[in-house]
Amino acid sequence: MNTIPTIFNDTLPSYTAVGGTQRGASSGLSAVLLNRGGRYPRRTLFQEFEKTGFDFIISIEGTQDRYDLEELSGRFPFVRFILLKQAISLGEQINLAASELSSPLFFVLWNDIRILHGGSAGKIAERLLVSPEEAGKESQVKSPYKRLCTVPVIQNSNFETLPTLVSPGLYQGSVKALPYAPSREGSPTLYPFDGVGIYDRERFVRLGGFDATLSSTYWQLMDFGFRAHLWGESIASTQLIRVSYDGDAPPQDSTADESYKRFYLKNLAPVFRGDSAHLPLRRYPGYVLKSGDGPFIAWDDFSEARKWVETNRYRFAADAKALTENWEHPEP
Structure with missing residues (x-):
């Protein structure tokens, strides 16, 4: 078993970065685009992100050859393409993207997910700021933002809300993840489903990010969520941002490996x-x-x-x- 990491990204995977030399906006929020495979209208995606007003886009390209990067990096200079030398886990991809960014917030999305509602990147970032009233109640505010990770309402292609929030339960020493659909603002969840969410970068780094030594996506997410809550951080949902999959949500493999x-x-x-x-x-x-x-x-x-x-x-x-x-x- 590999050594448990104690600092953020102490071992980076091999990769090449292309583009991303110019800031697209000054909202304080960047986007991380993960690629699940398949042929998606990348130009259209980047145009939508440009209109939303993200500072930068980190596009994790995987190991496949991309013949349109020169054209896309010229058209969208705020997009940094990360070309991986080998396949890496979901958590490693998010860790790598966070290490390439300087924005205080970053929104993790997939190429088969669309933002339905939420407003501009600046508006999204503004909603996550701690209000003066909240700051007055909390004597030791570690960040200007409300929490480690804010997750949106996630819908399927039929615009049906999915049970992507998770409550933890313990039974005879075993953990039970109890899914439910969001119904109110600020509902707590154990982890960001599919990694999708808006992360406070400073908190994320301080927490250590995802444990790259875990090969299972499910247990990697569970480890991140449990560690966050055990260490006093918060992960919660918002009704003000909605996204949808183009198709069905990916299955989760919770095998105890x-x-x-x-x-x-x-x-x-x-x-x-x-x-x-x-x-x-x-x-x-x-x-x-x-x-x-x-x-x-x-x-x-x-x-x-x-x-x-x-x-x-x-x-x-x-x-x-x-x-x-x-x-x-x-x-x-």
């Missing part, structure tokens, strides 16, 4: 007491039994996770038990 083991050790196993967290030795026998690994391999992984928790012990504000018990679940 190797990525789940690391997710468990980092997020479910630690115990919070007083003002810090620790991973108690009493968790080890149960972990050995559930992991399916031999005692020596299991100990190596458990020991590494203990060191990671020890390093970050004062960043925890709760443990998984308290988080799920105090979660603001939607009304039935």
